[in-house]
Amino acid sequence: MATEQNQDAQDLGQEQAEQKTAESQAETEQAAVSVEDLQAQITQLEESLKLEKARTANAVYEAQKSVERIQRDAEKHKETVIEKFAKELLETVDNLERAIQAAGDIESPLLEGVQLTHKSLLSTLEKFNVVEVNMNNGFNADLHQAVGIAPDVKAGEIGTVLQKGYALSGRLLRPAMVLVGQ
Template sequence: MATEQNEQAQDLGQEQADQQTAQTQAETEQIAVSVEDLQTQIKNLEESLKLEKARTANAVYEAQKSVERIQRDAEKHKETVIEKFAKELLDSVDNLERAIQAAGDTESALLEGVQLTLKSLLHTLEKFGVVEVDMHNGFNADLHQAVGIAPDAKAGEIGTVLQKGYTLSNRLLRPAMVLVGQ
């Protein structure tokens, strides 16, 4: 009976060993499958990461370009507004110069006030880049508009200035209207 119990114990031990071996093999296969699955997942995640990095870089680039475009548009708008405002102020400059010419040679406090106002307005315009067009170096079609012929002026020279011209930041704001010699 002891031998029989011994054999049963050995058979039981053998069955347990076989079960453990089978279980170990199943776990090993599961681990192998799991490692392969994990490697596949890692590759997929790395590809997704590369794609997202590319999208992020593209979005950053587009944002920078948008900011630059908005800044350029804002600068152009600012220049346009300043140009319109300066053109409107030139009418006041012309009117003040006409008032001074109409006063003639008579000195008065009113005339002095108009002269100081004109001087202050011209100084303010100069601060913002509005400068009078040069009239001393002869006729220049880019800066002057010939509206007639001055009989007493030499050919290519400016005879009479009917209206002063101005530039804004080296761009023509208003051409000078002049009479030119033949």
């Protein structure tokens, strides 16, 4: 009986040792699998990080391009508004010049006030790059609009200026209306 008990105890001890060995083998396999899984997961995360970096760089590039486009559009809009405003002011310049011509040689405080207003308006237009079109170099179809013939003037020369022309920042705002020689 004692031998049977010893045998049973040995068998039990051996079973426990086998269980421990099996458990440690399972833990080792799990650890090996876990390391491989972790390495795969790290690789996957690195690829995701590269993708997100590329997306972020693309988003930053698109944002910069959008800002540049908005600035260009704002500048174009500003130029268009200034151009429209300047065209409207040119009618006032023309009216002031007609008033000065109508007064003739008679000096009066009223004429002096009109002349000062005219000068001030031209000065303001020049601040915004609105300048008179050059009339000294003869007729230029890009800058002048021929509306008639001046018989006493040489061919290609400007005779009478009916309405002055103006340019805004180098672009023609309004052509000069002139009579030219034939």
